[in-house]
Amino acid sequence: MEKLLEVENLTKIFTLGSVISRVKITAVDDVSFFIKPAEIFALAGESGCGKSTTARIIMGFERATSGAIIHNGRREGKNEKVWFTEGIQAIFQDPFATFNPLRTVERYFFETIQNYRLATSRQGAIERIDAKLRLVGLTYDDLAGKYPSEFSGGQLQRISIARALLTDPKLIIADEPVSMVDASLRMSIVNLFKRLRDEFGVSVLYITHDLATAYYVCDRIAIMFRGKIVEIGTVEQVLMAPKHPYTQLLRASIPEADPQRRWQGVIRLSDVEQEEYLRQGCRFAGRCPHAMDVCRRVTPPLFEIDGAQVACHLYAEAPRNDEVLIASQGDIDHA
Ligand SMILES: Nc1ncnc2c1ncn2[C@@H]1O[C@H](COP(=O)(O)OP(=O)(O)OP(=O)(O)O)[C@@H](O)[C@H]1O
Numbered sequence: 001m002e003k004l005l006e007v008e009n010l011t012k013i014f015t016l017g018s019v020i021s022r023v024k025i026t027a028v029d030d031v032s033f034f035i036k037p038a039e040i041f042a043l044a045g046e047s048g049c050g051k052s053t054t055a056r057i058i059m060g061f062e063r064a065t066s067g068a069i070i071h072n073g074r075r076e077g078k079n080e081k082v083w084f085t086e087g088i089q090a091i092f093q094d095p096f097a098t099f100n101p102l103r104t105v106e107r108y109f110f111e112t113i114q115n116y117r118l119a120t121s122r123q124g125a126i127e128r129i130d131a132k133l134r135l136v137g138l139t140y141d142d143l144a145g146k147y148p149s150e151f152s153g154g155q156l157q158r159i160s161i162a163r164a165l166l167t168d169p170k171l172i173i174a175d176e177p178v179s180m181v182d183a184s185l186r187m188s189i190v191n192l193f194k195r196l197r198d199e200f201g202v203s204v205l206y207i208t209h210d211l212a213t214a215y216y217v218c219d220r221i222a223i224m225f226r227g228k229i230v231e232i233g234t235v236e237q238v239l240m241a242p243k244h245p246y247t248q249l250l251r252a253s254i255p256e257a258d259p260q261r262r263w264q265g266v267i268r269l270s271d272v273e274q275e276e277y278l279r280q281g282c283r284f285a286g287r288c289p290h291a292m293d294v295c296r297r298v299t300p301p302l303f304e305i306d307g308a309q310v311a312c313h314l315y316a317e318a319p320r321n322d323e324v325l326i327a328s329q330g331d332i333d334h335a
Pocket residue numbers: 014015016025027045046047048049050051052053054261262263267269
């Protein structure tokens with residue numbers, strides 16, 4: 001099977017606190033997954049589960065403690081960011097933070113064209129910019145001479161997607177691309193990802209806490225909890241028949257996006273979060289209605305169940321009666 005991007009045993013440890021009370025948090029813990037060509041793959045979970053750190057490492061903004069990123073069969077070298085080429089582009093959560101309010105939006109487009117030598121004349125550059133903007137429902141004339149404040153958040157996010165498309169990337173890394181966009185415009189953006197996949201064979205790594213759009217737009221999904229992937233499979237398998245008690249809980253209570261909760265320099269983990277990160281065995285055991293003794297001692301590996309992979313000791317043995325294993329939503333403690 002052809003793999004466009006592979007993430008292999010990725011681990012990132014952050015050291016928090018002062019000299020006196022130093023704590024090591026494994027924000028990304030032995031995470032492995034791959035993305036196929038023309039596939040939309042979601043990395044989903046609550047705020048603080050490690051999905052953005054994973055994306056930041058893939059993009060080369062953060063260095064992994066261990067593990068590897070393999071792009072088009074090429075392994076990340078120690079001193080070169082081979083994966084971060086024109087073949088991969090990124091889109092971020094806050095489109096207003098992407099563009100400097102004092103610069104016209106078109107300047108960003110011309111800069112990208114120049115950096116990657118995508119046109120030999122101004123006219124050629126405008127034609128390329130216009131073609132990419134048309135894919136997101138805009139034209140060059142719509143943005144010529146305008147500043148970021150003259151656009152809505154949804155328009156600006158579409159503009160940042162058009163800019164990412166300038167280099168004809170094969171993979172777009174989209175970190176919460178719709179969480180700051182009006183609900184009414186979200187679908188136009190996620191539909192665009194589908195179109196890019198279907199018409200141009202583009203893959204998308206869709207980082208989100210929003211399982212509804214993930215289900216709508218994605219082919220496969222990995223659910224993360226406290227740095228670990230707890231379940232991975234097709235969106236049908238994982239979201240329609242969730243096996244891991246945490247996925248079941250997530251489905252029952254999708255947390256709201258809260259941009260204020262993003263990391264902003266000073267890290268203060270809640271006691272619960274810290275305790276879960278440092279926990280031996282399954283990190284979800286403290287909240288899991290099915291926790292067994294083994295869950296508090298042994299970290300569960302990913303077990304293969306019905307084509308999906310689930311990191312849960314409930315699935316360690318030979319197949320049991322699924323009705324016993326899959327808790328109904330009412331069985332789960334929503335604390
Ligand atoms: N630079 C950093 N230094 C220390 N700790 C960090 C740093 N970046 C992230 N963390 C911690 O790592 C854990 C994972 O954070 P990460 O941002 O990857 O999660 P997330 O699921 O993407 O959440 P969000 O959607 O809020 O960004 C959190 O506990 C966070 O506080």
